[in-house]
Amino acid sequence: MREVLRELRAWWEAGQPVAMATVVDTFSSSPRPPGASMLVGPDGTVVGSVSGGCVEGAVHDVGQDVLASATPQLAHYGVSDDTAYAVGLTCGGELDVFVERVTRESFPELGEVADDIAAGRPVAVATVVAHPDREWVGRRLVVRPNSVSGSLGLDRADAAVTDDARGLLDHGTTETLTYGPQGERRGEGLRVFVASYAPKPRMIVFGAIDFAAAVAEMGAFLGYAVTVCDARPLFATPARLPAADEVVVSWPHTYLRDEAAAGRVDGRTVLCVLTHDPKFDVPLLEVALRLPAVAYVGAMGSRRTHEDRMRHLREAGLTEVELSRLSSPIGLDLGGRTPQETAVSIAAEIVALRWGGAGDRLSERQGPIHP
Numbered sequence: 001m002r003e004v005l006r007e008l009r010a011w012w013e014a015g016q017p018v019a020m021a022t023v024v025d026t027f028s029s030s031p032r033p034p035g036a037s038m039l040v041g042p043d044g045t046v047v048g049s050v051s052g053g054c055v056e057g058a059v060h061d062v063g064q065d066v067l068a069s070a071t072p073q074l075a076h077y078g079v080s081d082d083t084a085y086a087v088g089l090t091c092g093g094e095l096d097v098f099v100e101r102v103t104r105e106s107f108p109e110l111g112e113v114a115d116d117i118a119a120g121r122p123v124a125v126a127t128v129v130a131h132p133d134r135e136w137v138g139r140r141l142v143v144r145p146n147s148v149s150g151s152l153g154l155d156r157a158d159a160a161v162t163d164d165a166r167g168l169l170d171h172g173t174t175e176t177l178t179y180g181p182q183g184e185r186r187g188e189g190l191r192v193f194v195a196s197y198a199p200k201p202r203m204i205v206f207g208a209i210d211f212a213a214a215v216a217e218m219g220a221f222l223g224y225a226v227t228v229c230d231a232r233p234l235f236a237t238p239a240r241l242p243a244a245d246e247v248v249v250s251w252p253h254t255y256l257r258d259e260a261a262a263g264r265v266d267g268r269t270v271l272c273v274l275t276h277d278p279k280f281d282v283p284l285l286e287v288a289l290r291l292p293a294v295a296y297v298g299a300m301g302s303r304r305t306h307e308d309r310m311r312h313l314r315e316a317g318l319t320e321v322e323l324s325r326l327s328s329p330i331g332l333d334l335g336g337r338t339p340q341e342t343a344v345s346i347a348a349e350i351v352a353l354r355w356g357g358a359g360d361r362l363s364e365r366q367g368p369i370h371p
Contacts, residue, residue, distance in 0.1 A: 001125070001195060002117060004037050004048040008102065009114050016042040017070075017103045019063030023050050024129050024193040025176050027078065027094040035174040035195050040064060050097055051077070062099045072100040072138040074129050096176075098129040098193060100138050109142045109149055113197075116144070120199040124165040128152055130191040132181055143169065143194075157183025157190065165194045172198035172268055200225040201268035201295070204259075205244070206252040206284055207275035208235040211300065214343035215272055217243035222347060224270065229255045231280065253283035260291055270296040270350055272330065276305055282312045289313070289322045296350050298330035305329075332359045 001008065001022065011018045019040040023032050038048040038056065040063030050059055055077045062075050078094025102110070116123040126141040141150045141158060143165040151158055160183045168175065174196050180187025203224035205212050212228050219226040220243045227246040230236035236249045248255055252275065259265050271288050275281045281299060288297045301309065306328045313323060331345035332352065352359045 001035070001037050002197060004039050005114055005117060007041070007047045008039055009110065011039075011041060012102060012104060012107070012110050015104060017067055017101055018042065019066045019099055020102050021050050021059045021063055021097050021099045022193065022195070023095050024074075024098045024191075025096040032095070033174075034176065034193075038063075040067065042067070051095065055095075055097075059097055059099065062097075066099045066101050070101045070106075072098065072129075074098050074137075096129075098127070100127070106138070107140070113142060117197045122169050122196075122198045124169045124194055124196045126152075126161050126165045126192050126194045128190065129176065129193045130189075132189050136190070141165065145169070152183070152190075152192070154183055159183070160185060161192050161194075165196075168194050169196045169198055172196055172201065201270070202227065202265070203270045203272065204229060204256070204265075205272045205274060206230070206256075207273065207277075207280070207300075208232065208237075208241060208247070209274055211274050211339045211342055213241050213243065214339035215274065215346055216241055218343040218347045219243075219270075219272075220245070222351070230275075251283075252280055253287050256284060256287050260287070265291060265294060267293040267295060269294050271298070272346060273297070273299040274330075276301040278309065278312060282309060282316070285309070285313060285326065286316050286318065289318055289325055296327065296353060297325055298327040298346060298349065300330045301328065303329065327353075 008018060008020065021038045023034050023036045026034060032049065032051055036050050038046060038050045038059060040046060040060055046060055049056060062073055066073055075097045113123055113125060122145055124143040126143060128136045128139045131137055136153055139152045141148055141152060141161055143162055145166065148162050152161060160179060164177055174194065176191055176193045178188050179190040181189040183190060201224055203219035203226045205215050205226065205228045208228055208230035216226045216228055226244045227248060228236065228241045228244045229248040229250055229252050231251045233249045236247050238247050241247050271294060273281050273284055285299060310323065327349060331342060332348045334345040336342050336345050
């Protein structure tokens, strides 16, 4: 919903009904992830995408039906369907798309949810997309860390979904959950799509060198909130790092230690150490590699720099398990030379580690693109 929120809210505030189609489950090589949304406006206008163009025409027709009937529908598209090629899903994937009619009456919390998303406050929207009793379909909970509004129909179901939605929200994860019809932990029948709108994950870049500006720009492109930290005020300036959300003048290890202690470093945070100066990066990596939860720690430097760094870190008492978390030299081998090309290689490594990719050429591999 995030990517179509501006248009959705405008129609909602104007009191005009909108059909919102959301990918709630994917299988194999689906072109868009869960949470991707498309709107069918009151005048038939299409905003957003659920499949990158494959099934938009078919979803538009469902949206028109839902606008007219006010009855939500869960549609499935995939290669197992006789109509797969007719609607254009030729990539080999499958997806479930939930289509609902959104109005002030059906989604009264939308304005507050939109405000939360804009302000970076964590909020999750849990919507029933399937249930043996059709009356349940379309009911929703709006879940925040310390509050919940709405109801699915039973206290038992509300409690189970609220607990699970908060767990997903902690990790910024969006997915469909399955329960028994009454909200039982075992069984099936009740499917609830939980869309998590957590604050952006952080990328912290240490070292305000020329490569940092390119890495910050790539981090912002990938959706990270980017901080650049350097102890040298001459180099750590917003003018030199325009893509960074924040530029901090501080000793890197002190800054990271304080941010972790304040709870501002979590399992989604990526750390890019570009200083390649032992007096900065060894104390910093001592802190970084001992953090209990961080998504990525990469350090720039030559092979020789890497070996010297590893020796210093071992002398500082880091274990082999802790050292194994370090990506050094940083990035994938793309053969790049410029700061921009290096930033692409760093981003590629972060993405590959996040999703379990091997970094190989797809043209040289067999099997599904997305395992």
